[in-house]
Amino acid sequence: MPGRPKAFMTTTTAAAPLISKRTIIDWLGIAPFAIFALMFLIIPTIYLVTGAFRTPEGAFTFKNIVDLFTPSIISAYWISIRVSVASSLGGALIGFFLAWAVVLGGVPKWIRSGLLTFSGVASNFAGVPLAFAFLATLGRTGLVTVFLRDWFGFNLYGTGFNLLSFFGLTITYMYFQIPLMVLILTPALDGMKKEWREASEILGASTWQYWRMVALPILWPSLLGTTLLLFANAFGAIATAYALTGSSLNIVPILLYAQIRGDVLHNPNLGYALALGMIVITGISNLLYIWLRMRAERWQK
Numbered sequence: 001m002p003g004r005p006k007a008f009m010t011t012t013t014a015a016a017p018l019i020s021k022r023t024i025i026d027w028l029g030i031a032p033f034a035i036f037a038l039m040f041l042i043i044p045t046i047y048l049v050t051g052a053f054r055t056p057e058g059a060f061t062f063k064n065i066v067d068l069f070t071p072s073i074i075s076a077y078w079i080s081i082r083v084s085v086a087s088s089l090g091g092a093l094i095g096f097f098l099a100w101a102v103v104l105g106g107v108p109k110w111i112r113s114g115l116l117t118f119s120g121v122a123s124n125f126a127g128v129p130l131a132f133a134f135l136a137t138l139g140r141t142g143l144v145t146v147f148l149r150d151w152f153g154f155n156l157y158g159t160g161f162n163l164l165s166f167f168g169l170t171i172t173y174m175y176f177q178i179p180l181m182v183l184i185l186t187p188a189l190d191g192m193k194k195e196w197r198e199a200s201e202i203l204g205a206s207t208w209q210y211w212r213m214v215a216l217p218i219l220w221p222s223l224l225g226t227t228l229l230l231f232a233n234a235f236g237a238i239a240t241a242y243a244l245t246g247s248s249l250n251i252v253p254i255l256l257y258a259q260i261r262g263d264v265l266h267n268p269n270l271g272y273a274l275a276l277g278m279i280v281i282t283g284i285s286n287l288l289y290i291w292l293r294m295r296a297e298r299w300q301k
Contacts, residue, residue, distance in 0.1 A: 045279065051272035064273035073255070077277065080235055080251040083166060087173035088230035094174070095181025096223065102182075103189040116186065119179035126176050127239035134172050134244065138163050164245045172244060173237065177230050184229070188222040188296060218296075225292030232285035236278060252278055 055061050067073070102112040137144050140157060148154040162168055192215060200210040216223075238253035247254060252274060259271035 048272045048275045052276040076250045076252045076255045084231045084234040086170045087234045091177025092227040095178045099182045099185040119182045122179040128243040131243035184226045221292040221296040225289040228285045228289045232282040
């Protein structure tokens with residue numbers, strides 16, 4: 001006789017949540033940065049790009065882009081590019097030798113920590129404080145200027161030097177360009193393997209041959225990429241230049257600042273086009289830097 005059918009027990013398992021608490025916490029953590037980037041970077045950039053192709057009445061036009069090629073604006077871009085190139089090349093050259101000295105040179109190790117600490121501070125020292133520091137040091141009545149005049153009879157400004165000029169602004173920019181180069185290049189020099197140097201010495205290569213045929217080709221993407229980053233850093237700087245030279249040096253950031261205040265051009269949309277040109281130039285520099293940095297990291301692996 002067949003037995004009674006057994007009752008099957010059904011167990012219901014709770015479905016796993018689609019979004020875990022950990023994921024929610026992670027997204028809440030980056031939410032302030034995302035909101036900040038959206039409000040102060042992405043939306044303003046979109047607003048500038050669209051405004052560069054519109055008239056004050058809101059109609060679409062290419063006139064603002066065409067007006068960028070007027071002599072006064074071209075001159076402003078050219079001066080900005082020259083200052084950025086000069087300060088980036090000078091900062092890269094001096095910064096490279098400083099980084100080389102503390103990483104691969106024979107200087108005491110305690111100098112490295114002191115230099116890197118100073119570089120971290122100096123690379124962010126800009127704007128009005130930096131302009132005042134250089135005026136107090138190399139201005140017409142600055143400490144160094146007066147010291148050279150009274151103690152050595154050397155008139156610095158009699159040689160044609162002027163702090164409120166292209167050369168003076170370039171030197172001022174190099175104050176934060178050199179430390180930035182040191183900070184970025186030091187890890188690349190740390191990544192140089194001792195085995196490469198030992199192998200080249202075993203094969204009979206001199207120090208110059210090692211740097212020319214091994215070290216510099218490996219470091220070249222880092223050197224060039226950091227120089228491009230320094231260029232973009234100088235090209236977008238305004239506070240130091242405006243506090244130091246005022247409107248005596250017609251660079252693009254100062255021209256754009258005057259446009260925002262309504263002092264020149266009298267066309268807000270042309271100001272948007274000026275900003276768009278700066279975005280394009282600095283954007284290309286940063287993209288090339290990222291690409292070169294990726295190549296450098298692949299070599300050092």
